[in-house]
Amino acid sequence: MDIKKRLDAEVEKRNRIGEVSEDNLDPILVAKRYNNPTISLICALFSYGNVKQIVKFLDSLDFSLLQKNDEEIKNALENHYYRFQKSDDVIALFVALKRLNKKTTLEKIFHDGYKNKKNIIDGLNSVISCILEQDSYNSKGYSFLIGKVTTKTKGAGALKRWMMFLRWMVRKDNIDMGLWSSEYLQDLIIPLDTHTFNVSKKLGLLERKTYDLQAAIELTEALKSFDVNDPMKYDFALYRLGQEKLL
Structure with a gap:
């Protein structure tokens, strides 16, 4: 099987209006209603578990609260x-992002961390640190939701939800929103989930057996052999191949 030809065909098949819909759910369905980076980040961070439950929870949120005071949010x-997050965790996220937006933007924080070494992980570490600095609140559920500063790749979490958020923000097609500068495009790292991980191993794109950030980086490097400027274009196709059990 010609893997590149197979994946290119899958990318073309998936890159269409209607690929994400009420009948074919994905969290980006909610994010695209608003085309707003902060709302998109909330959608991405809660994107774990059953997709129907994710979308149901996101639909229950009033994002206009990001303009309200702390008491109104509470x-x-x-x-x-939602699952690992209690109400206090949800409240803390809204409060932190509201406070952050009064001072700066998510893209500026990301760019400040990214620009020196053009490193995506450095950019994400900058955003995670800034969110956590907005409030002293902490809990197990909140830590899971936001994540933590990552200093290693082997054995570290794959940062799947954060990498997915970046894909939404940077790529621009019928799936992704492209709200941020495209300068980050070729440096993006694939948002590795179990579907993508398993499909990539079956296709021989990934040899690493450990599901971690290093695996996401190695898979991204393999996909760069197909398209060095936009390896992320294969992510949604790989995900759907696994989700729909087409391999």
Whole structure:
């Protein structure tokens, strides 16, 4: 099998209006209603578990709260929770992002971390640090939601939800929104989930057996042999191949 030809065909097949819909769910469906980086980040961070439950939870959120005061946010979200996150965790995220947006933007924070070494992980570390600095609040659920500064790749979490957020923000096609500068495009790292991990091993694109950030980096390097400027264009296709059990 010609892997590149197979994946290129899958990319073309998936890159269409309607590929993501109420009948074919993905969290980006909610994010694209708003075309807003902060709302998109909330959608991405809660993107774990069953996709129907993810979308149901995201649909329950009032994103206009990002313009409200702390007390209004607390009162509106006191009954909202999702899997590992209690209401206090949801409230803390909204409060932190509201405070951050009053001072700067997510893209500026990301760019400040990224620009010296053109390193995506450095950019994400900058954003994660800034969010955590907005409030002293902490809990197990909140730590899971936001993540932590990453200083190693082997054995480290794959940062799947964060990498997916970056794909949404940087790439521009019928799936992704392209709200940020395209200068980051060739440096993006694939948002590795179990579907993509398993499919990539079956296709011989990934030899690493450990599901970690190093595996995401190695898979991205393999995909660069197909398209050095936009290796991320294969991500959604690989994901759907696994999700729909087409291999």
